[in-house]
Amino acid sequence: MKRHTGQDRSVTNTWRPATQAVRGGTMRSEWGETSEAIFMTSGYAYDCAADAAARFAGEQQGMTYSRLQNPTVEMLEHRIALLEGAEAARCTASGMAAMTAALLCQLKSGDHVVAARAAFGSCRWLVDTLLPRFGIETTVIDARETALWKESIRPNTRVFFFETPANPTMDIVDLAAVCAIARDAGITTVVDNAFATPALQKPMEFGADVVAYSATKMMDGQGRVLAGAICGTEDFITNTLLPFHRNTGPTLSAFNAWVVLKGLETLDLRIRRQSENALAVGRFLEGRVPTILHPGLPSHPQHELAMRQMSACGPIFAIVLEGGRTQAHGLLDALQLIDISNNIGDSRSLMTHPSSTTHSGVAPEAREEMGVGEGMLRLNIGLEDPQDLIADLDQALSAVGL
Numbered sequence: 001m002k003r004h005t006g007q008d009r010s011v012t013n014t015w016r017p018a019t020q021a022v023r024g025g026t027m028r029s030e031w032g033e034t035s036e037a038i039f040m041t042s043g044y045a046y047d048c049a050a051d052a053a054a055r056f057a058g059e060q061q062g063m064t065y066s067r068l069q070n071p072t073v074e075m076l077e078h079r080i081a082l083l084e085g086a087e088a089a090r091c092t093a094s095g096m097a098a099m100t101a102a103l104l105c106q107l108k109s110g111d112h113v114v115a116a117r118a119a120f121g122s123c124r125w126l127v128d129t130l131l132p133r134f135g136i137e138t139t140v141i142d143a144r145e146t147a148l149w150k151e152s153i154r155p156n157t158r159v160f161f162f163e164t165p166a167n168p169t170m171d172i173v174d175l176a177a178v179c180a181i182a183r184d185a186g187i188t189t190v191v192d193n194a195f196a197t198p199a200l201q202k203p204m205e206f207g208a209d210v211v212a213y214s215a216t217k218m219m220d221g222q223g224r225v226l227a228g229a230i231c232g233t234e235d236f237i238t239n240t241l242l243p244f245h246r247n248t249g250p251t252l253s254a255f256n257a258w259v260v261l262k263g264l265e266t267l268d269l270r271i272r273r274q275s276e277n278a279l280a281v282g283r284f285l286e287g288r289v290p291t292i293l294h295p296g297l298p299s300h301p302q303h304e305l306a307m308r309q310m311s312a313c314g315p316i317f318a319i320v321l322e323g324g325r326t327q328a329h330g331l332l333d334a335l336q337l338i339d340i341s342n343n344i345g346d347s348r349s350l351m352t353h354p355s356s357t358t359h360s361g362v363a364p365e366a367r368e369e370m371g372v373g374e375g376m377l378r379l380n381i382g383l384e385d386p387q388d389l390i391a392d393l394d395q396a397l398s399a400v401g402l
């Protein structure tokens, strides 16, 4: 066994997170490349027909088809599992493919799901529209109220589904308390950890069963590719997720997997610097806008809980203006440096108006109920000098009378 080829997991699994982020999951080919190879192939050839049969029978190690396995994707899956502290992970073509697969792989008609009402727009669509279409009952609650999780349990409740912090209201869910309620009732928790990533928050340490990602966000971190991931126990990934994943095909491309592998190498550096920048910008905005929803600021009603679960505040927060859509759109249009963009997790600072973009597909009443009003703006703070970002916001706020 050569050094650092990645195949000897008894060695690689002992590495610390910073080492895993750079080297975890690496498998070197016969060429000894230092950077991971991109295996752009849909199929694999066999030395003989018996080998093909043995591989399909699971009697011989090796790959058969890239919907099922690909070396570059497998390197990313192993690296994400190591960073998460999960037994196994499976990647998907996008974050929404991960959320959909994580839910549908384990649910059937007649089951019941309890979900947080504050959630990414498409996650709400899954809960409000897709699951009920297949006879799966859903209840959405104010996820900050821990008691509501327990009160919403029915005999057929199978899954708790939530994000923390939530997009874009920055609601925080008490991971330890909610996961304990689920454990006691034999319910599986599915946590969308896109905002924090394993660099800042590891839901499994608080008792979560399944952690799902949009790797499009902080994991890529430079706004290049779509990707997703689902982490869980070996048993969950192999016996519950894999039959669904292999046969429905929400597979990640090798090229996109490679981009995310490169992104993970700098995830910790980026998210810590972006968190510091977001805190600096947040402190400036605090005296200037009527409301700021920022988990890193003591003014956030769940600041202490957020900081107990996360090792830094992350790059994303929201502000609420009193002049509705007119003032919010006016501020966006006055920006000179920060882009008007609905993406997050990018190294560039971006700002969006959720009610007319990311959450425009959510019913107006549901939007109102989850706290996504017409005056809300969501910010993603990047790696630029925070003084330049503050200067840009300063002039844009002045332009709308603030």
Ligand SMILES: *Cc1c(COP(=O)(O)O)cnc(C)c1O
Pocket (backbone or CB within 6 Å): 094, 095, 096, 097, 099, 120, 123, 163, 167, 192, 194, 195, 213, 214, 215, 216, 217, 226, 227, 228, 344
């Ligand atoms: C972006 C996002 C998703 C969806 O991810 P895609 O990669 O865009 O499909 C899901 N959940 C949260 C919290 C997100 O921010």
